[in-house]
Amino acid sequence: MSAKTINIKLKVWRQKDANSKGGFEDYQLENISTASSFLEMMDVLNEKLVNENKEPVAFDHDCREGICGMCSMFINGRAHGPDTLVTTCQLHMRTFKDGETIVIEPWRTGGFPVIKDLMVDRTAYEKIMQAGGFVSVNTGGVPDANAIPIPKHDADEAMDAASCIGCGACVATCKNSSAMLFVAAKVSQLALLPQGRVEASKRAKNMVAVMDELGFGNCSNTGACEMECPKGISLAHIARLNREFLSANIKG
Amino acid sequence: MTKLNSKIPEGKLKDKWSNYKAHQNLVNPANKRKIDIIVVGTGLAGGAAAASLAELGFKVKNFCYQDSPRRAHSIAAQGGINAAKNYPNDGDTVYRLFYDTIKGGDYRSREANVYRLAEVSNSIIDQGVAQGIPFAREYGGLLANRSFGGALVSRTFYARGQTGQQLLLGAYSALSRQIGLGNVTMYSRTELMDIVIVDGKARGIVTRNLITGKIESHFGHAVVLATGGYGNTFFLSTNAMGSNGSAAWKAYKKGAFFANPSFVQIHPTAIPQHGEFQSKLTLMSESLRNDGRIWVPKKLEDAKAIREGKLKPEDLPDEDRDFYLERRYPAFGNLVPRDVAARAAKERTDKGYGIENNPTKEGVFLDFKYAIERLGKDAIEEKYGNLFQMYEKITADDPYKTPMKIFPAIHYTMGGIWVDYELQTTVPGLFVAGEANFSDHGANRLGASALMQGLADGYFVLPYTIQNYLAYEIGTERMNPAEHEEFKKAEKDVEALIDKLMSIKGTKSVDYFHKKLGKVMWNNVGMERNEKGLKEAIEKIQEIKKEFWSDLKIPGEKNSLNVELEKANRVADFIEIGELMARDALNRDESCGGHFRSEHITEDGEAKRNDKDFMYVAAWEYKGENEEPVLHKEPLSYEEIEVKTRNYKTA
Ligand SMILES: Cc1cc2nc3c(=O)[nH]c(=O)nc-3n(C[C@H](O)[C@H](O)[C@H](O)COP(=O)(O)OP(=O)(O)OC[C@H]3O[C@@H](n4cnc5c(N)ncnc54)[C@H](O)[C@@H]3O)c2cc1C
Ligand code: SF4
Ligand code: FES
Numbered sequence: 039m040s041a042k043t044i045n046i047k048l049k050v051w052r053q054k055d056a057n058s059k060g061g062f063e064d065y066q067l068e069n070i071s072t073a074s075s076f077l078e079m080m081d082v083l084n085e086k087l088v089n090e091n092k093e094p095v096a097f098d099h100d101c102r103e104g105i106c107g108m109c110s111m112f113i114n115g116r117a118h119g120p121d122t123l124v125t126t127c128q129l130h131m132r133t134f135k136d137g138e139t140i141v142i143e144p145w146r147t148g149g150f151p152v153i154k155d156l157m158v159d160r161t162a163y164e165k166i167m168q169a170g171g172f173v174s175v176n177t178g179g180v181p182d183a184n185a186i187p188i189p190k191h192d193a194d195e196a197m198d199a200a201s202c203i204g205c206g207a208c209v210a211t212c213k214n215s216s217a218m219l220f221v222a223a224k225v226s227q228l229a230l231l232p233q234g235r236v237e238a239s240k241r242a243k244n245m246v247a248v249m250d251e252l253g254f255g256n257c258s259n260t261g262a263c264e265m266e267c268p269k270g271i272s273l274a275h276i277a278r279l280n281r282e283f284l285s286a287n288i289k290g
Numbered sequence: 291m292t293k294l295n296s297k298i299p300e301g302k303l304k305d306k307w308s309n310y311k312a313h314q315n316l317v318n319p320a321n322k323r324k325i326d327i328i329v330v331g332t333g334l335a336g337g338a339a340a341a342s343l344a345e346l347g348f349k350v351k352n353f354c355y356q357d358s359p360r361r362a363h364s365i366a367a368q369g370g371i372n373a374a375k376n377y378p379n380d381g382d383t384v385y386r387l388f389y390d391t392i393k394g395g396d397y398r399s400r401e402a403n404v405y406r407l408a409e410v411s412n413s414i415i416d417q418g419v420a421q422g423i424p425f426a427r428e429y430g431g432l433l434a435n436r437s438f439g440g441a442l443v444s445r446t447f448y449a450r451g452q453t454g455q456q457l458l459l460g461a462y463s464a465l466s467r468q469i470g471l472g473n474v475t476m477y478s479r480t481e482l483m484d485i486v487i488v489d490g491k492a493r494g495i496v497t498r499n500l501i502t503g504k505i506e507s508h509f510g511h512a513v514v515l516a517t518g519g520y521g522n523t524f525f526l527s528t529n530a531m532g533s534n535g536s537a538a539w540k541a542y543k544k545g546a547f548f549a550n551p552s553f554v555q556i557h558p559t560a561i562p563q564h565g566e567f568q569s570k571l572t573l574m575s576e577s578l579r580n581d582g583r584i585w586v587p588k589k590l591e592d593a594k595a596i597r598e599g600k601l602k603p604e605d606l607p608d609e610d611r612d613f614y615l616e617r618r619y620p621a622f623g624n625l626v627p628r629d630v631a632a633r634a635a636k637e638r639t640d641k642g643y644g645i646e647n648n649p650t651k652e653g654v655f656l657d658f659k660y661a662i663e664r665l666g667k668d669a670i671e672e673k674y675g676n677l678f679q680m681y682e683k684i685t686a687d688d689p690y691k692t693p694m695k696i697f698p699a700i701h702y703t704m705g706g707i708w709v710d711y712e713l714q715t716t717v718p719g720l721f722v723a724g725e726a727n728f729s730d731h732g733a734n735r736l737g738a739s740a741l742m743q744g745l746a747d748g749y750f751v752l753p754y755t756i757q758n759y760l761a762y763e764i765g766t767e768r769m770n771p772a773e774h775e776e777f778k779k780a781e782k783d784v785e786a787l788i789d790k791l792m793s794i795k796g797t798k799s800v801d802y803f804h805k806k807l808g809k810v811m812w813n814n815v816g817m818e819r820n821e822k823g824l825k826e827a828i829e830k831i832q833e834i835k836k837e838f839w840s841d842l843k844i845p846g847e848k849n850s851l852n853v854e855l856e857k858a859n860r861v862a863d864f865i866e867i868g869e870l871m872a873r874d875a876l877n878r879d880e881s882c883g884g885h886f887r888s889e890h891i892t893e894d895g896e897a898k899r900n901d902k903d904f905m906y907v908a909a910w911e912y913k914g915e916n917e918e919p920v921l922h923k924e925p926l927s928y929e930e931i932e933v934k935t936r937n938y939k940t941a
Binding site for chain 1: 361422464530
């Protein structure tokens with residue numbers, strides 16, 4: 039894993055705030071270590087800008103280990119960049135070639151308006167969760183954890199769905215700006231477990247209703263979201279969501 | 291002269307919490323609606339507290355700096371959460387979990403708090419399952435357990451390598467439900483800037499909206515801080531980029547005592563640093579020590595050859611490998627507590643056996659070859675797949691084929707704001723929960739116990755104890771900050787601080803100062819400390835502070851999104867926290883747990899405690915800018931436990 043250094047050109051989307059018109063700015067960086075992460079490369083750019091008395095590029099990030107879901111860059115036309123099954127913060131510079139031009143944009147979808155530069159507003163996801171992304175239990179007064187055995191297979195599948203980090207790459211990738219994969223991950227996780235089963239169809243109905251209300255598009259099964267999801271959330275969960283949704287409508 | 295009253299309830303240790311609950315004051319349901327509670331933080335502690343308090347009927351205002359409460363750094367916890375369920379029938383009890391925690395903390399934590407923690411641990415797992423958390427299960431459908439360091443039983447529950455994520459999403463789901471119901475008002479992308487005290491009681495906070503830069507005030511009948519740890523004082527750590535000590539520090543400056551600031555945990559298994567551009571360190575969960583064996587080469591020349599890439603570690607025969615933890619600690623082997631494992635790695639690399647080709651030649655191996663031979667690759671993949679994937683993405687090495695390289699990293703702060711049994715600080719009405727308080731882990735925290743503590747505080751302790759305070763506040767009318775002198779003054783002070791930072795207009799970026807501070811902290815206040823180094827650290831930190839306030843550069847404006855300004859506010863506080871940490875480490879002239887003073891070592895190189903002079907909590911009181919803080923001591927006494935020298939060589 040010996041580290042080399044490369045020189046790169048960047049085309050970065052700069053936008054002052056939600057109401058301003060944005061545009062690309064070009065930057066040149068030299069001697070970037072291939073062992074550094076993509077965001078460490080962005081740190082180098084920002085340090086350079088600060089030293090030149092210019093405003094650094096605003097971008098979302100926090101854990102830098104692929105789990106908080108905060109980082110969100112559209113790199114060379116792909117959500118979270120060219121590598122698969124990684125978030126932007128886990129992308130490493132060894133994925134790029136010396137002399138390469140890298141285009142960096144924010145998520146572009148009506149559901150997530152730009153706040154500044156590469157930062158977007160994902161409050162819509164919060165609203166969807168508040169509509170039903172939970173089991174309605176209060177703290178305390180619940181049965182012993184081992185009171186209901188759950189088949190390992192179901193628990194594992196629920197865990198697959200529960201891995202969603204709420205990053206929004208699926209929406210940013212979808213040509214219809216659909217949030218189906220995100221919603222399906224939660225609905226499916228809870229529908230697979232006896233604790234969540236009780237409210238499963240009501241949950242599907244409520245979450246989908248808010249998703250529609252917020253202007254996210256319909257799912258036309260192109261599967262692009264699954265390809266770009268950093269956590270490999272499977273399209274099969276959308277099928278399960280549809281089943282729950284249908285049964286909610288039958289029940290009325 | 292001490293002002294500290296820990297308010298430990300009467301009675302036998304095992305009855306204290308039940309007695310407390312039986313006799314405490316409660317707020318009646320009709321009055322709860324009239325009471326506002328501010329909760330800063332949405333991690334396990336804050337998220338659980340905000341949701342639970344809202345369920346009880348209080349009106350809650352909840353704050354976090356991220357764009358969503360779901361992104362608090364609790365999300366990154368990998369390995370697991372402890373509970374005394376004894377499902378594996380291997381001899382666990384509440385007492386044993388309590389005992390292990392006190393011993394692991396090297397007899398520097400408060401007995402009554404720790405017992406309560408062990409007592410409520412089981413309810414956390416029940417709660418999580420009820421919320422739909424997909425914990426790992428056995429084929430029979432019951433919950434699975436694994437082992438963590440410092441314990442001889444398997445009591446750790448987990449959800450693959452993403453336990454913190456799943457527990458946090460559980461708390462977040464409960465919180466989302468309460469937000470939807472209108473019982474919690476959520477303020478995301480909002481940073482706490484100060485705490486407002488009215489007539490000696492905490493009554494609210496001043497915040498900065500991180501998008502608009504707007505300074506605002508919020509009233510609460512009580513204020514809860516659950517803002518996490520201050521490990522980022524070291525610049526490089528396993529914490530998130532935004533993790534900070536500022537909320538705790540502002541509380542300290544408003545009269546809350548800061549306890550044991552020097553107690554920092556250095557985690558033995560993080561990916562080694564590989565360059566100056568590095569922004570953070572990535573943890574490899576302690577759970578890996580269940581199946582991985584830690585070693586370095588026995589011969590110096592092999593270590594050198596490995597560093598230089600001339601020898602592949604997988605080609606070194608077993609007899610040339612030094613499994614130094616198994617050699618030194620036969621009873622616990624690779625599962626010794628973190629402080630012991632971290633120092634043992636440093637001992638080897640200091641002697642030249644380090645294997646990583648970085649400037650410091652640090653790094654040891656964590657090898658899964660033996661577990662793969664014993665259990666098969668699939669079993670290992672099932673348990674640790676996501677961690678292995680993360681490791682490969684970062685290093686480009688495949689840990690199924692070649693041993694992982696690891697080294698200790700700053701991970702967790704046991705120290706924090708001093709709280710009594712009720713989690714109340716020395717400022718009435720100000721409560722602190724989770725990693726931000728000092729309460730349960732003494733001088734060293736056992737693995738899988740922080741998640742337990744955060745959730746215990748948030749779900750099962752604070753919702754009770756805060757009512758014992760609020761019961762006397764039902765007559766207090768809601769205040770309107772716009773009409774209140776104390777709020778207006780606090781807002782003005784915050785504006786002045788921001789203006790001061792913006793007007794320095796020097797030449798150096800915030801990161802320059804943060805990195806400089808981090809180096810001093812790591813070298814002098816890190817894994818090994820001594821009097822000379824600590825005194826030097828205090829001087830150097832004071833110099834950094836001067837330079838910071840005269841040569842800092844922040845581009846952009848204050849009234850808009852300005853990341854450099856956010857960082858500057860945090861780093862200004864880290865500099866001061868760093869100094870207090872060094873002071874505390876200097877005062878504690880003994881070794882205990884993670885606090886290792888090279889002047890106090892046993893013959894075989896272990897930490898040598900001095901119970902006669904230092905069996906106390908060191909709680910520091912702020913006395914003003916450029917004044918020396920005053921030390922208050924809370925003596926520790928152990929009724930149910932015999933205080934011994936920690937020994938992980940024999941069980
Ligand atoms: C990589 C990693 C792995 C870990 N693994 C484990 C494990 O396996 N088992 C275990 O038991 N423990 C583990 N820990 C420790 C454990 O995760 C933490 O101690 C615990 O989650 C802290 O929870 P908390 O609620 O106190 O704080 P956090 O989760 O850090 O939450 C802090 C909250 O406060 C808010 N906040 C902070 N400052 C401000 C401010 N100034 N203004 C407004 N809001 C603010 C943040 O937005 C956030 O919502 C791990 C820690 C790390 C870093
Ligand atoms: S489904 Fe995947 S892409 Fe969509 S928000 Fe979740 S983790 Fe991100
Ligand atoms: S910064 Fe947390 S997932 Fe990328």
